Amino acid sequence: MSKYTNFNKSLEQRFIKYAKIDTQSDPASPTCPSTEKQKNLGKNLVQELLEIGISDAEMDENGYVYGTIPATSEKKLPVIFFCSHMDTSPDCSGENVKPIIHDNYQGQDLILPDDPSIVLKMAEHKDLKHQIGNDIITASGTTLLGADNKAGLAAIMEAASFLMKNQTVKHGTIKVLFTPDEEIGRGVDKVNLAKLGADFGYTIDGETLGSIEDETFSADGAVLLINGVSTHPGFAKGKMESAIKIMADIIAALPKETLTPEATHQKEGFIHPVSFSGQVEQAEAHFIIRDFTDEKLAEHGKFLEETVKTIMRNYPNSTYSLEIKAQYRNMKQVLDKYPKIVEYGVEAIERAGIVAKPQSIRGGTDGSRLSYMGLPCPNIFAGEHAFHSKQEWVSVQDMEKAVQTIINIAMIWEEKG
Template sequence: MLNIKINSDSLTERFIKYAKIDTQSDPFSTSIPSTEKQKNLGKLLADELLALGLSDAHLDEWGYVYATLPSNSDKKVPVVCFCSHMDTSPDSSGENVKPIVHKNYQGEDLILPDDQTVILKMADHKDLKNQIGNDIITASGTTLLGADNKAGVAEIMEAVTYLAQNPDIKHGDIKILFTPDEEIGRGVDKADLEKLGADLAYTIDGETLGSIEDETFSADGAVLTINGISAHPGFAKGKMESAIKIAGDILAALPKDYLSPESTQQKEGFVHPVGMSGSVEQAEIRFIIRDFDDELLKAHATLIEETTKNVLKNYPHSSYQLDIKAQYRNMKRILDQYPYIIENGVEAIKRAGVEPKKQSIRGGTDGSRLSYMGLPCPNIFAGEHAFHSKQEWVSVQDMIKATETIIHIANIYEEKA
């Protein structure tokens, strides 16, 4: 068994350095990456990897970072890739992030200084009960932290650094892939898997300590366009059919006690309006549609359409258009064909001294699409919690265990080759 000793100060400093760099992605941008500032972190990571001796490390024109830690084994070992995304969610500001380390957490409320209405309470964050004595990192109250997924980025970088500095730990070729725009569903749009040259991968983007996830939502995006009838408001009686009001009626008619994020859990899917814009003449509602069952995605889209048709019975001169776009699919179908990938991940978590938790994600990762692109890729815990919010937090000790898990995964594939 490997005796791995991760330097907690080094890992903490690395994470904080990355967290301070604004890498928020933009769902309304058509550029790749969606925001140029994501490349600021990408260039830093590529430079750090080059300094470690990974001579092929580079940031490409699309904002992806590629690198290889060469094999130190005489065996023919499967090529393993570790992947995390560099962008942070558009749901909360990622500008001017001020990470705070709360040392030796003892269960107290964590009041964030820049907005003292933002308070982390154990009653609201159940996993805090497992963090007594640990060091908790939060932001300062006005931004997200960015542990989703800079915790994963930092853990991969720390693991690669450790392996480069400890050549007695045997491993095959290790590929590193850092992606942009995962938070807006475009994380692997321009990923070059031929250049990457990996046989399998693990995203490091999960939540709870010990979790390994082989199943995600399947996901579609939907845009509903309402074409109303405009008229001068002073002379609109019997003529105007406001697209804004029609959109409001449609939203009000959708289910609230089921098929809605705030009323679903576990394997239950949902239809979620995430944005609306428009005028009297035309309005647009943007939805995300989620379920673990692909067939139910179709049923959920039908619900949107049938609800729209029923509402429009009251607006006989208006019309609609519903456009559905596939985003990603449940990776379990692919991963079930490669059980050893999960088995080796579980074994690595055990070797890190952690109880493995095999579970599903009520969300998606780059691994969903990578799996369907020919690179089977489950998700390993990074330790991030309350992501996409100002209450986001991560435990340094959980990050250490994730780093150890990465190192064990690399070693297990060499050991079993």
């Protein structure tokens, strides 16, 4: 095994540099990338790739960063890629992030200085109990940290630098892909598969040390439009049918103990209203629908429509339209056809001296859609925790293990090729 070491603390320096660049994406924007500021990080990454010797590194007009680590093996091997996303979530501010390193964590509460009410407690962050003696990075209390997914960016960049410097490490051609807009579900909308030129890959966007995820939700989005009957409120008796109240009735009729995010876990799916706007005459709501099988996903869509029909019977002069569109599908349906991709990922984790933890994601990754675009792509841990929040944190030592796992994956495919 070729051992990676975090020489001169380059890993945390990379991560902190990336975290300070505001790359928040915007679901309301029609452009790609959705925010121009994501390209600021993209330009930095291209420059770093060029500096370590990746001569074809470039960012295209849509904000995607590509680069090639040339093969050091003479074997005919598949081309693999490693992918992370550059944007951070719209759910929490990513402006003026101030990363703080808490050296040699000993289980204490981590009080964030810019807002002392934000406290990371081991009782609330279970993975902290495995971090004794490690170095924890948080933000300062007023923003997210951006470990999702800048921990993955830093890990891939460190692995790329290591492989370019250590030409005796045998591996095939490796591609690097950094995407915009993953947090708003558009991370691979405009990826150039010909430019990428890979056979399969791994996203580095997982949480707990050792996790490898080969299963995601299948996902649909639904838009419900209610056309009510508007009249002057002073003369509305027996005439008005408020679209606002109709929509409220529909949302209230959805289950509260099941089929909703706050009451489900593990392999349970849900119907989740995520936005609602309107007036008396017309109202619109957006829903996300999730489950691990396409069959159950379809059942949830039918349940939503039956609920709408039931409520609409109380409003005979009003009408509705419900449009349900596919967003992404469970990548396990693809990955099960290529078992070596996950098997070698598990072996790479174990070679790094940690226990591999195969898991399912109650969400999706760029890998979900890439898998259905012909590039099977499981998800490997990056060490990020408490995503999309001011309590977000990452362990330097977990990121080091992610770097070693990436290097191990490259070596295993060469050894067994």
